[in-house]
Amino acid sequence: MLSVIRDSSNVPAGDRGLAYGDGLFETIRMRGRQAVLRGLHLDRLVTDAARLEIPVERSDLDRTITQAGLDFEADFEGIDWVLKLILTRGSGGRGYRLPESCQPNLIVSVSTMPPVPDISGVVADFSRFPLTVNPQLAGIKTLNRLEQVMASREFTGREFELVMRDVAGNMVEGTRTNLFCRHGEKWLTPPAGSLAVAGVMRKYLIDCLREAGHEVVEEFIPPSIVSAPDFRGLYLTNSVVGIVPVRKMGGVDLPVGGGLETISDPLKTLE
Known part of the structure; x- marks a missing residue:
């Protein structure tokens, strides 16, 4: 019981x-x-x-x-x-x-509710603390979030979020968010098996994108992608703050306007 x-x-x-x-x-x-x-x-x-x-x-x-x-x-x-x-x-x-x-x-x-992020985009940076994921626990929002706690010590007050990388250096997720990139005409997000937390907003957005006819690919994302000529935007997502565009990542100015926030509206899911 x-x-x-x-x-x-x-x-x-x-x-x-x-x-x-x-x-x-x-x-x-x-x-x-x-x-x-x-x-x-x-x-x-x-x-x-x-x-x-x-x-x-x-x-x-x-x-x-x-x-x-x-x-x-x-x-x-x-x-x-x-x-x-x-x-x-x-x-x-x-x-x-x-x-x-x-x-x-x-x-x-x-x-x-926490403050609503600026719709013009937020500042993010990379955490120096690596994220390791036990494959048997991948994606589960367990009570053991010590890696995220340790990474959060690095916040200076300028960043909305710190993005954590795996031991190979790939971007995995934020301390409290999942990641989406627009690369050319495709949407990229790290594989569910690589994630400490596979967010419900992440699942909702993947479904919305595919229903709208967009290609969504789950693959490892190197930090260098933000400097690629066909890179069109980085988004942070979770079920509380929704969809947050990143305008600056690790000191690099990013394009804003990939359109993820126009494709879906999680507030329509109120039950």
């Missing part, structure tokens, strides 16, 4: 999410009682919980989102807000070993 915790101060000290990062989370943009990309968030949470062998019912998660909308809509007085769901395996087990029976915890918290 799922235990819903609406006050993080009530999380048991023995919770495996706290002790070992044994769990995963979703960060959902809300407008009133409705959630952006609701179905995709639910799909990912259920699918990735199954990969971690944490039992959870989609209907329970869906009901929690609905209840959160009812509980917190008035607190934000008509402005968008953010709902965070943290699903852990619960307590128990001997050390790292799993408990014989699992009673997951679902921790619910809310916050205000």
